[in-house]
Amino acid sequence: MTELAYQETLSCVQCGYCLPTCPTYITFKKETHSPRGRINLVKMAAEGKITYDDMTEAIDLCLGCRACETACPTNVQYGKILESAIEVLAKHKDEQLKSRVKTMKAFLFNQVVPNEHIRKVLGTGLAFYQKTGLQKVAQKMGVLHVLPENLHAFETILPSVEGPIKRAKRERFYEAVTPQPVLKVGFFVGCIMDTMFSSINTLSMKLLQQAGCQVTVIQEQGCCGALHQHSGLSNKTQELAKRNIEAFERYDFDYVVNSIGGCGAMLGEYPQLLADSPEWLERAERFSKKSVDISVILSQLTLPFKKSLPYKVTYQPSCHMTNVQKRVNEPLQMVQNIPGIDFISLPEAHMCCGSAGIYNIVRYKHSMKILDEKMKHVEALAQQPNIIVTTNPGCHLQMKLGVEREGLSQEIRVVHLVELLAEACGIEA
């Protein structure tokens, strides 16, 4: 699929109902950066009325949060239009890119992200860097200023990464605590998640175990492909999707569970991704039906809460959890069910925080403007929360950065929903 989704653009009646839902329209203040504007640009480019270069900036600056789809009265397939534009532009840009940059990019996406070995090395380095105290020295000496500002900003908020030994020691199988397992679960670990936040994966599995699930981590699983898909590399994504479908098919799981809003959305969209391959479509549908967020499973089971947590908590939902997976109530309900919690709802919570995959790295300045809008709402809360709950590693890091930028790191802790649940159940990674 390397042409623009022109047919899909025709179902836009340009009513503008998407405008108030779009974080980039609100932040950048022009129609060009609205869903309606982008759909029109794709349409005009397909009609040859503007060039691909004319629409590049508008497409590049879309977060892909897909909040617009929830407001659309005519069901425009915005995700499809956006992905077609990204792919066409990627191809167009590739033709222009210098070969060196091209090789780097291809290497990053084809080798680094899906390669467990390389990721492990990176993860090890990161852990080593943090554990040895080099992180503090480097921070003090300002050595990191040689890094581009965007990476430098994240340096201060990186989570404490589990060392490779601890990660390697993690169990591959968790037997249910109940005499008979209530559900047999295959756990999807995700790549970034399992490098940066592997302890959240461990906690997730222990929670599932406590709730009566038998949990297995299968070795054959791989990257979900979301970052590739959002970068216009749908062939690579299809390859990764097939690998995961094949891997999980060999087991008899009731569900394939993950704790990653973004990956969960991608896993759920495998049928759309493979719609043109008849031999895969049905298998993709079977896989996607089984693939769910951890909050969905936990909300159906009983968790053994042991502690009351006296925290004021607010919740920043993951866009892909809300707009693509359409799981709004389950995570919210899980947060509110924790004993002792004082829940404060966040105004405009449906607005993306600006993390959006790797948007905050490649579009750092724009991402920070969007984050500033988000933090305005956090700071305007009548009561300051002690905790911001997220359900996706990208949102997690971004909100942490937001808290850091506002100088609130002492007052507000950013956690994954699973961490808070584990704390209330007295579970440690």
Next chain:
Amino acid sequence: MEQLHELLQQVIPDGERVLTEKADLASYSYDASFGVYMPEVVVQPLSTCEVAEILKLANKHKIPVYPRGQGTSLSGGPLPVRGGIVMDLSQWTSKLEIDTENMLAVVSPGVTAQAINNAALVHGLIYPPDPSSMNIATIGGNLAENSGGPKGLKYGVTKDYVIGLEVVTPEGEVIHTGGKTMKNVTGYDLTKLIVGSEGTLGIITEAILRLYPKPQATETLMALFDDIIDAGRAISNILSAGIIPAKLEIMDKASVEAVEAYRPTGLPTNIDALILIELDGHPEAIKDEIKRVNDVCLQEKARSVQIAKTAEEAAQLWLARKLVSPAIVRVKPTKISEDATVPRSKIPDMFQRLKEIKQKYNIDLVVFGHAGDGNLHPNIIADERDTEEMKRVEQAVEEIFQAAIELGGTLSGEHGIGTLKAPFMEMELGAVGVDMMKRIKQAWDPNDILNPGKIFPEPNQRFVLTND
């Protein structure tokens, strides 16, 4: 043009609010109606002074200026049909003051009606006009088009709430019309002249709006009918019984069927029409009224009547009405939403005429809308790529206008004339009527720079529903 950019940059020096990139120009080339026209430049002023300077400049160099809110117009109001400057006022949201003592709101042009109503609610007040785009459309656009919504029946439309304006004239002068008093008969009522003038006489930079106390309670009722004519009679009888609902909406068989096929809400698809009624006021009063409405509907052969017991149930009843738009475009992508309006007593006749037009031109026509005030929304669903079908649609729409006027109604109840309906002005107003309006335009805007090509037809202008 280079020179124009430089001059505009002198007026707006911060560099971010004068847009000249191709992508930006393309993004202000459309609205929610038909037609695409590229402007030369887009400006986003944030003060009266900036608007005045831009207009002085434009007037001096005779460059057209098109005021624009968030581009939700269904009649082509903000389209830059002759090129020039699109003035985007949607980002100017700095002022939203509630004057509780005088029960007024004072607002900047980019604020939405929803935001005004929300701010009023904090003080136990409401801003009643409720166009369905109220959380997107700007008050500037609402005022320019004199927008209305479902609550028009009981509460009136935008013009009934505006008592004062700050306006920049096409020559770049700033005037203030009306004020904060409820009564004001000093000179011509320029406030009401500007409201509904579709941005052709001046640019509204601030408005003073009336607010009402929030009704204490609301009740919702839905009645199903086997014959749409019975539904029409029920509507007349409810109103002649002295009951004025806040909203009174109708959906025909085709719209009910479309909704049920799209997302089943449990409505029977073998009915011919349903009406939805919301009453508001003192809890005791509406308890009595809802009972009387129930009785009237049953007398007029309603198959069944359902009164919502909770707010959730009421929302459930309104859901079907909300789903009409997404439901009908599943059939075909192009939706032509009309707003021809007839006197209330002529609603059954209008339904009859619409039925005939539907058959005559073999078009997909569904009818729903604000039945209580005669403002129906015949919607035609078509495919803009099918030129033969679009020709039939154009003819059908022309005949809908004719029918409305013959029944003593009007071309447009709330969407405005813009470019779309300009060719029919004379049909409703007569040559002299149009000429008197033109003379007003000429007096205000001698160089014809402000939103030219709107309201008044261009020589030989035809009615067209395509984007090319």
